[in-house]
Amino acid sequence: MNVPGTGGKSKSVQIEVRKKRTYVKGDPANAEQAEAEAQAEREAEELARREAEEKAQREAQDKAKREAEEQAKREAADKAKREAAEKDKVSNQHTDEATRASQSDRARREAEAAELKRKAEEEAHRKIEEEAKRVAEEARKMAEEKGEEWAVVKEVEDTSDYHVTTSTHARAAEDENDAQVEGDRRTRAVRPAKAPVRKKGNKHSEAKTDREEARAQVRGGKGGKRKPSTLQQSFNKPAQAVNRDVIIGETITVAELANKMAVKGSQVIKAMMKLGAMATINQVIDQETAQLVAEEMGHKVTLRRENELEEAVMSDRDTDAVHESRAPVVTIMGHVDHGKTSLLDYIRSTKVASGEAGGITQHIGAYHVETDNGMVTFLDTPGHAAFTAMRARGAQATDIVILVVAADDGVMPQTIEAVQHAKAAKVPVVVAVNKCDKPEADPDRVKNELTQYGIIPEEWGGENMFVNVSAKAGTGIDDLLNAILLQAEVLELSAVRQGMASGVVIESFLDKGRGPVATVLVREGTLNKGDIVLCGFEYGRVRAMRDELGREVLTAGPSIPVEILGLSGVPAAGDEATVVRDEKKAREVALYRQGKFREVKLARQQKSKLENMFANMTEGEVSELNIVLKADVQGSVEAISDSLMKLSTDEVKVKIVGSGVGGITETDATLAAASNAILVGFNVRADASARRVIDTESLDLRYYSVIYNLIDEVKAAMSGMLAPEYKQQIIGLAAVRDVFKSPKFGAIAGCMVTEGNIKRHNPIRVLRDNVVIYEGELESLRRFKDDVNEVRNGMECGIGVKNYNDVRVGDMIEVFEIIEIQRTID
Numbered sequence: 001m002n003v004p005g006t007g008g009k010s011k012s013v014q015i016e017v018r019k020k021r022t023y024v025k026g027d028p029a030n031a032e033q034a035e036a037e038a039q040a041e042r043e044a045e046e047l048a049r050r051e052a053e054e055k056a057q058r059e060a061q062d063k064a065k066r067e068a069e070e071q072a073k074r075e076a077a078d079k080a081k082r083e084a085a086e087k088d089k090v091s092n093q094h095t096d097e098a099t100r101a102s103q104s105d106r107a108r109r110e111a112e113a114a115e116l117k118r119k120a121e122e123e124a125h126r127k128i129e130e131e132a133k134r135v136a137e138e139a140r141k142m143a144e145e146k147g148e149e150w151a152v153v154k155e156v157e158d159t160s161d162y163h164v165t166t167s168t169h170a171r172a173a174e175d176e177n178d179a180q181v182e183g184d185r186r187t188r189a190v191r192p193a194k195a196p197v198r199k200k201g202n203k204h205s206e207a208k209t210d211r212e213e214a215r216a217q218v219r220g221g222k223g224g225k226r227k228p229s230t231l232q233q234s235f236n237k238p239a240q241a242v243n244r245d246v247i248i249g250e251t252i253t254v255a256e257l258a259n260k261m262a263v264k265g266s267q268v269i270k271a272m273m274k275l276g277a278m279a280t281i282n283q284v285i286d287q288e289t290a291q292l293v294a295e296e297m298g299h300k301v302t303l304r305r306e307n308e309l310e311e312a313v314m315s316d317r318d319t320d321a322v323h324e325s326r327a328p329v330v331t332i333m334g335h336v337d338h339g340k341t342s343l344l345d346y347i348r349s350t351k352v353a354s355g356e357a358g359g360i361t362q363h364i365g366a367y368h369v370e371t372d373n374g375m376v377t378f379l380d381t382p383g384h385a386a387f388t389a390m391r392a393r394g395a396q397a398t399d400i401v402i403l404v405v406a407a408d409d410g411v412m413p414q415t416i417e418a419v420q421h422a423k424a425a426k427v428p429v430v431v432a433v434n435k436c437d438k439p440e441a442d443p444d445r446v447k448n449e450l451t452q453y454g455i456i457p458e459e460w461g462g463e464n465m466f467v468n469v470s471a472k473a474g475t476g477i478d479d480l481l482n483a484i485l486l487q488a489e490v491l492e493l494s495a496v497r498q499g500m501a502s503g504v505v506i507e508s509f510l511d512k513g514r515g516p517v518a519t520v521l522v523r524e525g526t527l528n529k530g531d532i533v534l535c536g537f538e539y540g541r542v543r544a545m546r547d548e549l550g551r552e553v554l555t556a557g558p559s560i561p562v563e564i565l566g567l568s569g570v571p572a573a574g575d576e577a578t579v580v581r582d583e584k585k586a587r588e589v590a591l592y593r594q595g596k597f598r599e600v601k602l603a604r605q606q607k608s609k610l611e612n613m614f615a616n617m618t619e620g621e622v623s624e625l626n627i628v629l630k631a632d633v634q635g636s637v638e639a640i641s642d643s644l645m646k647l648s649t650d651e652v653k654v655k656i657v658g659s660g661v662g663g664i665t666e667t668d669a670t671l672a673a674a675s676n677a678i679l680v681g682f683n684v685r686a687d688a689s690a691r692r693v694i695d696t697e698s699l700d701l702r703y704y705s706v707i708y709n710l711i712d713e714v715k716a717a718m719s720g721m722l723a724p725e726y727k728q729q730i731i732g733l734a735a736v737r738d739v740f741k742s743p744k745f746g747a748i749a750g751c752m753v754t755e756g757n758i759k760r761h762n763p764i765r766v767l768r769d770n771v772v773i774y775e776g777e778l779e780s781l782r783r784f785k786d787d788v789n790e791v792r793n794g795m796e797c798g799i800g801v802k803n804y805n806d807v808r809v810g811d812m813i814e815v816f817e818i819i820e821i822q823r824t825i826d
Contacts, residue, residue: 068120326495327375327559328488334404335412339434342471366561407441411449437470495558500579501525509633510662536575539586540567626677629659669693725821732756732815745800749807767812
């Protein structure tokens, strides 16, 4: 090191820096104890090593010995078998020879066994020596490989700071003392682990420090790799598939089935393909197919009916009730204007017929009448052809059918249909021959005509009673009632009067003030106000009941028709109404039925879409008449819908985009505007909001109260949508007598008009030997030198044919016109 000296000269000075070592004089007793511990540790290691070698040697000897013994036993057994076989060959020798041979064989076997045992011991000893040599060789190789590392470790230990004690705290104290003496802070990088400062008396802190030291040693330093922890989670894939209990309903999708079996959907599809069934992931399959697939894949299948809840709710009835006699339910059926409602009007002594629009019964009227001989419930059905479904429903809900036939009119189409409904429902028929007071009445003619359809009078040996009545004069009414009650006695009608009620919906509609209203005919039990009713897709608690006169009633027994309020929606006519115990279960059953109906409807729509697609591909463009239909009662909606759908043809189809019960609302008007539909109201009107939309969108709104008028006007609208039909009509015929050439028109045919009139600019045909050779247009028509528009029969004229010059003498020119014929729906 150069330092400035005197006289501006520098001189070199050598400085020697020596590291100070601090030796702490230890206690002799501690040193001896440490030496003793080290000696004991070395001896224990040596002892453990010797024991391990001895154990390995013993195991090797035992193993070799066992192998030798097993080998000897096997060889001895094989040899014994061979000797036994040889012994069998010489079994005919004398006993002495056999005995001597057996003794010599036994001695030989013993000698051979001793020799085998000696060889086995030698082999075991040899294997032990080879194992010992192998272990020694591996130890020598390890010493050569690790020698350099051990030397480096020893050198580090020799050159590092020497600490008397192994305690971390004592080492820190020594280092701190060295730093103070040398005047410089000692780095701690050479220490094996950083010793954090512990709080005195804090056991948790000390334990944490010890844990950190242990972790640092395990990691082998800052950059060491972390060993895998036993706390790390691991997932072992199961060796085999898990068999599950799969519950399958009546229908299930492929995706749901795969989910229940906890497998992929593709595996289910593959299994179905093996069984010969093709399906997509979202396709619905039946219960039987799903069962086959699940069992094929090794799962246990449990079949479940989806309507179990429905069956349980419907079967939870009162069973201890007693049957009592009940009033008959009588349905009056017949053709239009044969006097059904007038007959019922006379029986009830009210004016019902005058209230019907056009004299036609638009929906079922249900009335119960107290007569001198007991109570009778009447159902009045429409006679128009459109109300087929309502007549069938009336026949199914009844006990006796009164077939009204006009004596002056005889059997008509709806009369025949009523007979068919009654026979299908297996209901007895009582024939009321009405209008017998008219001069032209012929009751015997009615009997003869009905005989063709299986309705035979009692006086002719049949089972049907015929009663001649006159609804206008009132004659024969008592005889008719007696016939009804007599027939009821024969049927022995009975029902449970006390208990939970059940019945059938005769009619239903939506009332603006009261909500959904259903006319229910009670069949069994007693319907009370407050009962919970399950009715088709709807349910609810009976909030109010009214009879046919509009009076509030609290109960209704068997054969009594009542209007009930409180349902969640408008039920379909013909639905069974049943009183249940639990409203929650009733709601679940109603929702289940709605879901099933939605599935069926969706499947039907998909099928019809596919069919329509193929039909449209083959038939071409088809016009559609869209209709939004609203009516006062459900039965009228059904009847009108069926009648309109029957009007559809191959060219024009009626499409009912929306229908319902109640007045025309804003939603209906919006739907009609969106689908370009006609709004049809049957005995209903549009509200104020709907009228605003109708005026804004200029929609076609039509009101009707008689079904005849509705169907006729829809027919007219459909006729206007038909493509017109064109017909060619020949108006004139001219014979070519001569041909002239004209520079302006080319060939001019000089003709004589033989039939009709020839008109200018009309289409023509040129005929040669009655064969059409050209079809075009008549361009020029002249009489002498004047252009004329028309030439009559018997006159001569000159005809110029447009773009055609091959006219010859003797040709015939046929002039025709195309007439448009307006088509109509039959």
